[in-house]
Amino acid sequence: MxxxxxxxxxxxxxxxxxxxxxxxxxxxxxxxxxxxxxxxxxxxxxxxxxxxxxxxxxxxxxxxxxxxxxxxxxxxxxxxxxxxxxxxxxxxxxxxxxxxxxxxxxxxxxxxxxxxxAPMLDEPTPEFPFIALLVSGGHSMMVEVQGIGQYTVLGESVDDAAGEAFDKTAKLLGLDYPGGPLLARLAEKGEAGHYNFPRPMTTKPGLDFSFSGLKTFAANTIRESDGSEQTKANIAYAFQEAVVDTLAIKCKRALKQTKLKRLVIAGGVSANKQLRSQLAQMMKSIKGEVFYPRLExxxxxxxxxxxxxxxxxxxxxxxxxxxxxxxxxxxxxxxxx
Structure with missing residues (x-):
């Protein structure tokens, strides 16, 4: 066919x-x-x-x-x-x-x-059931997948999606559109320990996401900074770290809640290197598997x-x-x- x-x-x-x-x-x-x-x-x-x-x-x-x-x-x-x-x-x-x-x-x-x-387009393909984290410019969603069409949405964004927050924060940093990938690249030049951004909605139960407040925190931090290139890189590093940590915490919570050991990450933000690295470490620690689509x-x-x-x-x-x-x-x- x-x-x-x-x-x-x-x-x-x-x-x-x-x-x-x-x-x-x-x-x-x-x-x-x-x-x-x-x-x-x-x-x-x-x-x-x-x-x-x-x-x-x-x-x-x-x-x-x-x-x-x-x-x-x-x-x-x-x-x-x-x-x-x-x-x-x-x-x-x-x-x-x-x-x-x-x-x-x-x-x-x-x-x-x-x-x-999308991860089914390449080998190895994930077997059902699994948890899917769908993160893009318009959506942040955690889904329990029992089979094709058998979806239970466990949590989703209540305001800005992860990709949207990346793009908006990148714009505040003076980066071109679309800013998400450029912010991730700038974050590679940043240093840890300069800023501590919040991990939104991780201290309360549930699997919904909210990145609007994190974007506002970034806007205030940028406004009060000296505007140097290294400072911008440090802010980008702290912002990306906060988003990735938040997504990882929610994934771990969803896996524990459903007792599953298989995770699929898809959508534009799934190309983020830091997210892939952190989730790979997390899944290794719980002896689970993680799958992504090919970058393209x-x-x-x-x-x-x-x-x-x-x-x-x-x-x-x-x-x-x-x-x-x-x-x-x-x-x-x-x-x-």
Whole structure:
């Protein structure tokens, strides 16, 4: 079985073809970073227009790279939600139109299920059940996963997501957009012991996240600092350390609560080196396993949508002729397969 996957939930146009036996046959990705950089964040209308311009050329390139035509496909998967509604509508309308024209089934995929299953794109793959920490610019979520579609959300962000806090703090430090990776790079030059940032919501029970207060603490610290490059690096170090510690504490708590020893980390923040290192040490200490997607599949991409779509296509979980984008969509609403 072979599926074309289309991802247009935010500011990246991703197209990929995934084959059940051969794996990833092609992978095309266009990032809108330069388009939004002047504004310091994603402008939804500009994002939608750029998806319109890029999506068809990327589909053609993906088919060419995979050396196949529409006749070699068994279905088309697209991101149905959550995300920016205009961006989602571009992907869903193109995918559903092509599916109709090519007489193929269309599969609407939950964006976070795509991230959650992204580690399945490479060996070794995690076995069910496991705990998934999904951390990106728009989401921070802890999920107990018993199988595909069998999700229990144990905790989520009540305000800023981890990736959002990274980007906003980076902006306060004078770094370009998107600032998360740049802040992580700056933190490598920082020194420990200069600042002590809070670890939000770790002293009270529960698995929800809150990074808005941490961002405010960073803003006050930056305002009162001398503004030197080394000071900025020290602040970046302390901020990253606080976020990573918070995520690690919550992961350990979730594993203990569910008595599981398997952890999956996915989403854009899962590429963070410090987070990977600390969670690897933590899982080793409890004799558990931790899994991540390949670095290129941590951020939004078509491959994860194609893979998730293929799993749902096999279960005949497909769209009708009329499909709607779902900018808000709970993981727990998905059907088990």
């Amino acid at each position: 072979r599926v074309l996957g289309i991802e247009t939930s935010c500011d990246e146009t991703g197209v990929a073809i995934y084959d059940e036996k051969q794996g990833i046959m092609s992978h095309q990705l266009y990032s809108q970073v330069k388009l939004h950089a002047d504004y310091g964040g994603v402008v939804p209308e500009l994002a939608s227009r750029d998806h319109v311009r890029k999506i068809i050329p990327l589909i053609k390139q993906a088919l060419l790279e995979a050396n196949c035509t529409e006749k070699d496909l068994d279905g088309i998967a697209f991101t149905k939600g959550p995300g920016l509604v205009g961006a989602l509508l571009v992907g869903s309308s193109v995918a559903r139109s092509l599916a109709y024209a090519w007489d193929l089934p269309a599969v609407g995929v939950h964006h976070m299920e795509g991230h959650l299953l 599949f941590c951020t939004d991409n078509g491959a994860m949508i194609a893979y998730a779509g293929l799993q749902r296509l096999k279960a005949n979980d497909v769209e009708g002729l009329s499909t709607k984008a779902k900018p808000r969509w709970s993981l727990e609403e998905l059907s088990a397969i």
